[in-house]
Amino acid sequence: MARYLLRRFVFLLVSLALASVVLFVLLRMLPGDPANALTAVGATDEQIAAARRSIGSDRPLPEQFTHWIGQLLRGDLGTSFVSSLPVGPEVGARLNVTVPLTLAAFVLAVLIAVPAGFLAAYRRRTWYGSLLSGVSQLGIAIPVFWLGMILIAVFALNARWLPAGGFPPDGWDRPGEAIRSLVLPVLTIALVMSASLIRYVRSATLDVLGSDYLRTARALGSSFGRAMWRHGLRNASVPVVSILGIELASTLLGAVVVESVFALPGLGSLLATGIAQHDYPVIQGVLFVSTLAVLIIGFAADLLQRIIDPRLRRGLSGGNR
């Protein structure tokens, strides 16, 4: 296990390094010039050159790259071209919104999806089993922004229970307000996410229900609950955990839509603004941090799967991924 951990950790570092190179190069290949975002429409060539000098985008690319990597190694994400503010604290401030939003939505989605998915499989021949299955099917088809708008219309515009959007400028210094402003976005993401999770939990449960080992356990006198608990749950968890990892990662990155609908100052809106302004340090900072988060989530999901399933530890079924 220690060797595996070490190998997995080295893999993470190598992935991160490769990702850094790719995102740096890709950004530079995009058309457009960050100096444009700084200068007015009628700027002279002289003004544009001055803007380039001031942000250092006139330097050769390898020099810019080593400069950026050097900063990264010192734990510094650089300085925004446009606002002249350091990117690190900026990303940190946005994570204060995005991380609670993503995690709360994720936990809620799991709390909804696991029992619902299990019921949909176990009681698939009853009316509510079919209903659950049908609703989740429908849920997958619902666009997240649409659901967000519906929730705003119902709970904010009509009932006036919750704010329609925005985040208190004082942030978590006002925990009550901050939580209130996250309720609807969390609900939006959780509902959409749980719809697809229900499908996975349902099919994983169906697999288990039809499995030989469960039948054997039952034949040996184990009660259904006990057989499910000892054998079923563990087996069903393995595919679900890997899906959970992917869902969590994509929610983190996909929060941009929900952040826009609810006017939340999260990581996604920072990225969108950064892209619009060709603010390379900001884009790089956001993508670097989210790449890191995705890699760590993947790492954690892998690790969890190995803990759950001893066969993976022995490398019998496709071991070291």
Add this chain to the structure above:
Amino acid sequence: MSIKKSSLYASATAVTLALTLSACGGATTTGSSSGGGHDPDATVNIGSLYEPQNLDNTAGGGQGVTEALNGNVYEGLFKLTDDGEVEKLLAQDHKVSADGLTYTFTLRDKVTFHSGKKLTSQDVKYSLEKVTAKDSQSARKANLGVIDSIETPDARTVKVKLSKKSISFVYQLSYVWIINSEARDLKTSEDGTGPYRLGKWTRGSALSLDRFAGYWGGKAANKQVVFRYFKDATALNNALLTNAVDVVTSGQSPDALDQFRNNPAYKVNDGDSTTKLLLAFNDKAKPFTDVKVRQAVSAAIDDKKLLESIWGGHGKLIGSMVPPTDPWYEDLTAIDAYDPERAKKLLAEAGLKDGFSFTLDTPNYDPHPTAATFIKSQLAKVGIEVKINTITSDEWYTKVYKNRAFTATLQEHVNDRDLVWYGNPDFYWGYDDKQVTRWVEQAEQASTTAEQTELLKKVNRKTAEDAASDWLYLYPQIVVASTKLSGYPLNGLNSQFHAYDIKKG
């Protein structure tokens, strides 16, 4: 020239780059709804789509910084009121020499910056030179290029010598913030003389201004102003509907207006806009080198129907670059009015009986894509095929504005008095008429505004007759506010939003 870059409109990632090209100011209308008692210590929440990129208007702060800080945090020697009048602000008095080349300004006494330092002529000199400096990124740099030298005989006197006469010089000064010459880090902090000082800027969310106790003039009618920033108009309207904001500065869509119009808690104000939607031809690219072809395209498009489909009854038709609020306005909508038969005749005269096809470079944000589709269907009826090429604002800037690699494009031009750009043959649309250029130059050198107006009226008529561009329509200017509010600006001239007169009751 000034800029309106990066407003996140409707969709999360579409960037507006509207050309805001100006020369000198003017427009009319006043705005206030109810009087009565108000709370002098109220907090006014303003919803906006334009978050500043940074806080320095000479270093790419964008439209948002003008909106939030102009007149509120920073003041100029003069100010441009919401009615388009140029009034004295930090200048108590000014004299112009007989030859029109030397301006002597006397500064108001007892003005202090937010840091506590007293305003002196040195600060004015510094602020002007900040704009004209070699590495300045100010949009006003070219306009202030006429400054030859600046002298400061004493602490309250500034003497500016111009290299040539400029009737719009004082107007241009209303854009120049007077900044403490010792201030640093102006992209993230401020040191101005205005009625508010910067409170807290939470990037991506809000910027607050607090009433400045040491203000030299009458104190602001509210204690605090919070600009709250949104990425799309729907979120902005929702915030207004739930009282999270009291007034929205912009970004109205006609569909959303009814919910406010039929609600007694809100007031929908129609102000005067100066924003024009243009189908700009490249007058140096075939076939638009031919006046007849430009006239044909103008006559083939039913502007009224276009305006109706985009703004549903709001907005106005215009026949030239000049909005009704400019002093040299004349109704020229009769020139090249909608007449598809005449368009066909003109095309035949131009030797294009069988029509032709051209590429229309279309910015990817509202209303351009809708307008492009409409134009395509209209021109198809007279045998012209339009190929719509959708581009981002950044591509527009490089391809169209800088490289002139286009045949025709759509663009919104925001500012008042921007007719004068037709006098610049190097401008992106490539209109080159020696007489017009001369008239524009003479107008700037004019000694009286009557003389200036007379000359620019000629420019107006000539460019309209030449169909230098096709001016599709004038935008509506709609401000929606809670009825509890009064004293807010209605016209939002040049993106300003003076908040100090806003009363909340």
